Amino acid sequence: MNIQTTNEKLILRIDGPMAALSRISAVAGNTLREAGRNKLFFGLLGVTILMLIFSILLSDLALTDQKIRLVTDFGLAVIPLVCIATAVLLGAVLLYKEIDRKTLYAILPKPIRRSEFLIGKFVGLSALLLGQLIALALCWAGVLHLRGGSFSLALAQALGLNYIEILLVTSAALFFSALSRPVLSGVLTMGVFLIGRITYVINDLMQATKGVFAEVPAMRALGRVLVAVVPDLSTFNIADELQAGIAIPPDYFVHATLYGLSWVGFFIALSLLVFERRDLV
Amino acid sequence: MAEHQDDILALEHLGKTFRVGFWGKKVQAVRDVSLTLKRGESLGYLGPNGSGKTTSIKCILSLIQPTVGKIRLFGEDPSNASARARVGYLPEAPYFYDYLKPTEVLDYVGKLYGLDAATRKKRIPYLLDRLGLSNALDRELRGFSKGMLQRVGIAQSLLSDPDLLIYDEPLSGLDPIGRKEVRELMADLRREGKSLFFSSHVLTDIETLCDAVCILDRGEVVAQGRLSDLLRMDKLESEALVELPIADLEAAKARLLALPGVEVMEELANVLRLRLPTDVVPGLTAAVVEIHATLRELSQRRESLEELFVQKAVHVSADGQRSPAAGKSA
Numbered sequence: 001m002n003i004q005t006t007n008e009k010l011i012l013r014i015d016g017p018m019a020a021l022s023r024i025s026a027v028a029g030n031t032l033r034e035a036g037r038n039k040l041f042f043g044l045l046g047v048t049i050l051m052l053i054f055s056i057l058l059s060d061l062a063l064t065d066q067k068i069r070l071v072t073d074f075g076l077a078v079i080p081l082v083c084i085a086t087a088v089l090l091g092a093v094l095l096y097k098e099i100d101r102k103t104l105y106a107i108l109p110k111p112i113r114r115s116e117f118l119i120g121k122f123v124g125l126s127a128l129l130l131g132q133l134i135a136l137a138l139c140w141a142g143v144l145h146l147r148g149g150s151f152s153l154a155l156a157q158a159l160g161l162n163y164i165e166i167l168l169v170t171s172a173a174l175f176f177s178a179l180s181r182p183v184l185s186g187v188l189t190m191g192v193f194l195i196g197r198i199t200y201v202i203n204d205l206m207q208a209t210k211g212v213f214a215e216v217p218a219m220r221a222l223g224r225v226l227v228a229v230v231p232d233l234s235t236f237n238i239a240d241e242l243q244a245g246i247a248i249p250p251d252y253f254v255h256a257t258l259y260g261l262s263w264v265g266f267f268i269a270l271s272l273l274v275f276e277r278r279d280l281v
Numbered sequence: 282m283a284e285h286q287d288d289i290l291a292l293e294h295l296g297k298t299f300r301v302g303f304w305g306k307k308v309q310a311v312r313d314v315s316l317t318l319k320r321g322e323s324l325g326y327l328g329p330n331g332s333g334k335t336t337s338i339k340c341i342l343s344l345i346q347p348t349v350g351k352i353r354l355f356g357e358d359p360s361n362a363s364a365r366a367r368v369g370y371l372p373e374a375p376y377f378y379d380y381l382k383p384t385e386v387l388d389y390v391g392k393l394y395g396l397d398a399a400t401r402k403k404r405i406p407y408l409l410d411r412l413g414l415s416n417a418l419d420r421e422l423r424g425f426s427k428g429m430l431q432r433v434g435i436a437q438s439l440l441s442d443p444d445l446l447i448y449d450e451p452l453s454g455l456d457p458i459g460r461k462e463v464r465e466l467m468a469d470l471r472r473e474g475k476s477l478f479f480s481s482h483v484l485t486d487i488e489t490l491c492d493a494v495c496i497l498d499r500g501e502v503v504a505q506g507r508l509s510d511l512l513r514m515d516k517l518e519s520e521a522l523v524e525l526p527i528a529d530l531e532a533a534k535a536r537l538l539a540l541p542g543v544e545v546m547e548e549l550a551n552v553l554r555l556r557l558p559t560d561v562v563p564g565l566t567a568a569v570v571e572i573h574a575t576l577r578e579l580s581q582r583r584e585s586l587e588e589l590f591v592q593k594a595v596h597v598s599a600d601g602q603r604s605p606a607a608g609k610s611a
Binding site: 009010011012013014015019022023026030033034037101102103105106107108109110111112113277279280281 | 299342343344346368377378380381389393395396397400404434437442447
């Protein structure tokens with residue numbers, strides 16, 4: 001086998017932000033391709049679409065003036081939950097699969113920084129989840145249309161905030177995936193999600209005059225820690241306000257987005273800290 | 282160790298200790314490994330399983346952080362992407378994304394190296410064709426044999442036309458034809474001036490392809506240097522095939538074995554295959570005449586790398602337990 005490597009000197013563009021972006025997009029593209037082949041992803045997507053269609057039948061059971069509301073509430077509750085479940089299930093194995101299948105050993109010796117690889121993985125999964133959210137939103141909009149309703153700007157805004165929450169959970173999954181094995185990282189990510197959804201309840205309980213969070217010092221301390229270290233995910237859930245017809249001020253969206261993205265940045269920074277030092281034995 | 286301009290890879294007192302188990306027990310995988318590889322040189326990295334070869338290679342590629350010591354890759358720390366850009370790496374039993382086709386794997390790798398689309402479009406089919414994969418371009422890697430995966434691994438390692446090739450067991454898993462082809466490819470690359478750093482268990486290949494070797498055992502260097510120095514000419518031995526007279530077999534045999542340094546390698550009826558120091562050959566011929574034996578063959582042999590490897594790296598005791606060789610030299 002006679003092989004001529006090359007006659008001309010190849011130009012390798014590895015320096016500068018554009019080259020870094022190109023590497024990140026290459027990793028993101030591959031992650032998107034891999035995650036998009038996941039049967040679980042398509043299974044969840046298919047089941048949710050069926051459920052949204054089923055909500056038409058369910059709404060027939062409702063009173064005449066409640067039909068549209070039932071489909072709206074159903075979509076507001078189910079779509080974010082399914083996307084979160086996808087984020088947890090795919091995010092928990094995001095790095096582990098690369099290490100377990102040893103694909104990482106062929107990639108990281110290339111001129112790519114570990115931070116670029118990690119961000120690429122996050123961007124790829126986030127893009128997939130955005131696609132999932134948009135697909136479900138389109139289906140939901142179709143169902144609403146069939147019921148005589150419309151997909152309002154308020155619903156789009158609600159889904160927008162849900163996407164910030166999805167990004168936050170994905171970044172938490174990425175962090176735990178850099179630290180531990182899939183089952184543990186899945187459990188820890190679910191823990192962040194569940195506690196994050198009820199931190200406002202814990203806060204209320206601590207401010208009450210009675211109850212364990214108010215009366216037992218240890219529980220009070222635990223409550224304080226949980227409120228401090230777990231993001232308040234209720235910030236991204238405006239379903240109750242929409243149902244009650246309460247208008248959300250525009251600056252709320254800005255603040256909520258900044259709050260969410262700060263947590264995303266925090267989790268990604270932690271993931272980088274762990275992943276940069278990790279020995280890939 | 283003074284750093285030289287021509288050194289494209291330098292390891293200085295490299296050591297790696299892992300903590301294993303619940304109590305974090307320390308295991309020294311690599312200890313005090315120092316070596317250099319000069320431009321255009323080819324270095325064989327040898328050692329039994331678990332001797333620390335892959336761990337040191339992973340340190341060189343920044344997959345593992347060394348506990349002690351220093352690594353310079355093209356004069357830079359290997360954690361710098363610019364240093365790794367000049368390296369083509371083939372992992373042991375390469376694993377790639379099995380849902381990709383060979384062209385897609387190489388395209389992905391090409392993007393990581395910052396090759397533009399036109400270069401990738403030109404170079405990828407060329408390499409795949411050269412490595413005999415042009416008839417498998419539309420197949421996903423999941424359907425590839427180990428040998429075909431190895432070829433994809435070699436193709437991706439050559440994509441950026443690197444100056445240094447680091448191959449971890451490049452010949453493992455290949456059939457005899459595949460081995461021959463890869464060996465020839467590596468010889469070609471060497472002729473083109475590429476520097477090679479590769480580990481292998483196939484010692485004859487290392488002997489053919491390398492200028493120098495470094496033998497590791499239990500994480501330590503037990504022998505290192507240029508092959509021409511390690512397999513020195515003064516270690517020349519001779520092999521003789523002698524047919525003894527049946528009438529006085531035992532006495533004739535005793536007469537030959539009385540010569541200094543003569544050992545029986547093989548014995549079949551009255552025919553002996555003997556190993557002896559070359560300077561004893563005149564004594565042997567005289568003794569053969571004296572005992573009326575027939576000298577059927579006489580050849581000169583050099584110490585092989587395999588013998589050096591066994592002598593330096595592995596000592597197998599009578600009960601089958603393997604332990605490090607007693608004498609260690611660098």
